[in-house]
Amino acid sequence: MSQPILNVRGLVKRFGGLLATDHVDITVNPGEIHALIGPNGAGKTTLISQLMGELKPNEGTVEIDGRSVDGLPTAKRVGLGLARTFQITCLLPDYTVRDNVAIAVQIRQGHSFRFWSAVRREKALAEEATHFLATVGLEGRADDLVANLSHGEQKQLELAVALATKPRLLLLDEPMAGLGHVESQQMIEILRELKSQVAMLLVEHDMEAVFALADRVSVLVYGRVIATGSVDEIRDNPEVRTAYLGEGDELC
Amino acid sequence: METSLKRPVLLASVVIALIALPLVADATGYTALTSLATRVLIYGIAAASLNFVLGYGGMVSFGHAAFFGIGGYVVGILYQHYTLGEPLLGFIPGTNQMLITLPAAIVISGLMAALIGALSLRTGGVQFIMITLAFAQMLFFLFVSLKTYGGDDGLIIRRANELPGLNMRDKQTVYYVCLAVAVLFFFMLWRLVNSRFGNVIVGLRQSERRIAAIGLPAYRYKLMAFVISGMGCGLAGALMANFLRFASPDMLHWTKSGELMVMVILGGVGTLFGPLIGAAVFIVLETLLASWTENWQLGLGLILLFVVLYTQGGVQALGARLFGRRA
Numbered sequence: 001m002s003q004p005i006l007n008v009r010g011l012v013k014r015f016g017g018l019l020a021t022d023h024v025d026i027t028v029n030p031g032e033i034h035a036l037i038g039p040n041g042a043g044k045t046t047l048i049s050q051l052m053g054e055l056k057p058n059e060g061t062v063e064i065d066g067r068s069v070d071g072l073p074t075a076k077r078v079g080l081g082l083a084r085t086f087q088i089t090c091l092l093p094d095y096t097v098r099d100n101v102a103i104a105v106q107i108r109q110g111h112s113f114r115f116w117s118a119v120r121r122e123k124a125l126a127e128e129a130t131h132f133l134a135t136v137g138l139e140g141r142a143d144d145l146v147a148n149l150s151h152g153e154q155k156q157l158e159l160a161v162a163l164a165t166k167p168r169l170l171l172l173d174e175p176m177a178g179l180g181h182v183e184s185q186q187m188i189e190i191l192r193e194l195k196s197q198v199a200m201l202l203v204e205h206d207m208e209a210v211f212a213l214a215d216r217v218s219v220l221v222y223g224r225v226i227a228t229g230s231v232d233e234i235r236d237n238p239e240v241r242t243a244y245l246g247e248g249d250e251l252c
Numbered sequence: 253m254e255t256s257l258k259r260p261v262l263l264a265s266v267v268i269a270l271i272a273l274p275l276v277a278d279a280t281g282y283t284a285l286t287s288l289a290t291r292v293l294i295y296g297i298a299a300a301s302l303n304f305v306l307g308y309g310g311m312v313s314f315g316h317a318a319f320f321g322i323g324g325y326v327v328g329i330l331y332q333h334y335t336l337g338e339p340l341l342g343f344i345p346g347t348n349q350m351l352i353t354l355p356a357a358i359v360i361s362g363l364m365a366a367l368i369g370a371l372s373l374r375t376g377g378v379q380f381i382m383i384t385l386a387f388a389q390m391l392f393f394l395f396v397s398l399k400t401y402g403g404d405d406g407l408i409i410r411r412a413n414e415l416p417g418l419n420m421r422d423k424q425t426v427y428y429v430c431l432a433v434a435v436l437f438f439f440m441l442w443r444l445v446n447s448r449f450g451n452v453i454v455g456l457r458q459s460e461r462r463i464a465a466i467g468l469p470a471y472r473y474k475l476m477a478f479v480i481s482g483m484g485c486g487l488a489g490a491l492m493a494n495f496l497r498f499a500s501p502d503m504l505h506w507t508k509s510g511e512l513m514v515m516v517i518l519g520g521v522g523t524l525f526g527p528l529i530g531a532a533v534f535i536v537l538e539t540l541l542a543s544w545t546e547n548w549q550l551g552l553g554l555i556l557l558f559v560v561l562y563t564q565g566g567v568q569a570l571g572a573r574l575f576g577r578r579a
Contacts, residue, residue, distance in 0.1 A: 052465065054461075054464070054465075073469065074464045074465065074467075075464060075467045075468055075469040076469075078465070078466060078467030079467055083465070083466075084465055086461075086462075086465075090459055090461055090462045090465070091459070091462060092455050092458040092459055092462060093458060093459075094454075094458055095454075095455070095458065099451075103451055103452065103455050103463075103466070104466040104467075106448055106451065106452070107452065107463075107466050107467050107468045108466075108467065111448060112448050112449060112451075112452045112468065112473065113448075113449060113473075113476070114447055114448040114449055115443070115444050115447050115448075115449045115450075116443050116444075116447055117443075117447060117448075118443070118446045118447065119446060119447055119448045119450070119451045120446065161462075161466060162465075162466075164466070165466050165467055
């Protein structure tokens with residue numbers, strides 16, 4: 001198998017006495033969707049923040065394409081092909097939907113020390129932004145303000161903004177959280193289509209989505225990965241059932 | 253389409269009115285109006301510069317008087333060395349040429365802004381407000397104790413800087429110079445806020461976390477914005493020193509930072525011309541209220557309270573609502 005895009009080894013994060021990330025090893029291979037599941041407070045978002053460089057781990061290393069990114073700031077990691085979405089949407093509320101994507105395109109191009117020509121007159125930027133909006137099915141709302149979007153649409157926009165950085169690995173922090181059934185189905189379809197273009201680490205509570213999309217699943221409990229395997233292996237793993245899925249018979 | 257035409261027409265009529273103002277003032281006998289308008293233009297430039305970091309960038313600087321004062325002192329110090337005929341630090345000759353003093357004021361206040369900004373921008377929120385205030389006060393006390401340059405009393409500039417072909421002893425000429433500089437300044441500011449750079453600065457105000465997540469190293473952009481803003485204030489300070497023919501530590505006092513902030517809030521935070529309108533309202537109110545009572549700040553305070561509580565975005569927003577233009 002080729003080299004993994006993301007290789008995390010022995011990652012540890014402590015908040016005082018709390019061990020939020022406990023020697024986590026995890027890999028994501030090219031073209032793969034690796035789902036990360038676990039109960040609330042298991043440390044999933046903390047892990048993503050460390051991968052992005054927003055939080056500093058106490059121990060361990062993170063490699064992208066075999067290159068260590070420890071100590072690199074978030075912006076550098078984005079340049080290496082990492083992108084994330086936020087569980088609680090984090091968008092630019094005063095901007096239109098298109099502007100939210102266009103600014104990501106602009107920053108990817110790296111030409112932001114330009115002081116004179118009007119950015120909203122740049123056709124190429126707007127067109128590229130519209131293209132990413134079309135990928136998530138938001139092109140019809142390009143001129144609306146973010147504040148006027150529904151929760152589901154904001155989640156889709158989160159994805160479009162992340163895609164606009166042209167990532168090689170997407171870190172998705174609960175993209176289905178708070179979505180209705182129809183919206184979830186839509187999101188699953190969008191992610192399925194994107195799978196051929198970009199590898200993903202999918203943090204998700206929605207088991208239906210995880211089982212529909214994931215190639216591999218890891219289970220995080222109290223900051224520790226207690227199991228990694230295919231969807232079927234995880235479904236049948238007794239330890240996982242007790243820790244997370246519940247001891248009852250019903251699964252999804 | 254109608255609104256897109258309205259704005260340039262409105263702007264053009266304001267510029268024409270400003271050009272005609274000294275003539276009208278002379279004709280009607282209110283010659284003081286020209287001086288008043290000059291101060292409005294100068295403070296408008298300073299407030300708009302502050303607004304670039306405060307309103308557009310979300311960096312609440314409480315120390316912008318420092319750059320205003322430095323701009324003034326550059327003009328004052330260069331003038332003093334010019335009249336004494338001895339070079340500054342032994343090798344920089346003094347000058348009274350505005351074409352040199354204005355750029356010098358802009359560059360030096362920009363350098364100071366780079367220094368202060370580089371340290372202050374490592375913090376955020378309330379700490380940022382306090383640290384910018386602290387730096388400005390340090391500079392204030394530095395100039396108070398600089399006896400060579402007047403100390404407490406400030407520096408008197410006997411004659412305004414010269415511009416080739418213009419009689420700068422004439423108050424009207426000074427007004428027109430300030431007007432020309434202001435028009436140029438606001439044109440450049442307009443380009444700036446709509447540029448790619450302005451785009452990321454406004455984005456940073458809305459969510460620094462989001463901008464970081466799409467790969468922008470925020471610090472250097474915020475620093476650049478801070479420097480540009482400082483340069484604008486320095487320019488205003490240099491004009492003010494020429495207009496008053498005086499530079500004093502008062503220009504750097506924290507109350508001056510406060511006044512600039514009040515102008516921004518009065519006019520409209522994060523709008524292009526709001527601060528200019530705010531400066532006009534502030535100075536006209538100051539003049540009117542001060543002619544009635546010594547305690548004019550009380551009245552100003554009440555009006556500020558009203559603007560903050562009820563206009564939802566300053567005088568600019570109020571005007572937009574009254575005339576049915578949606579901002």
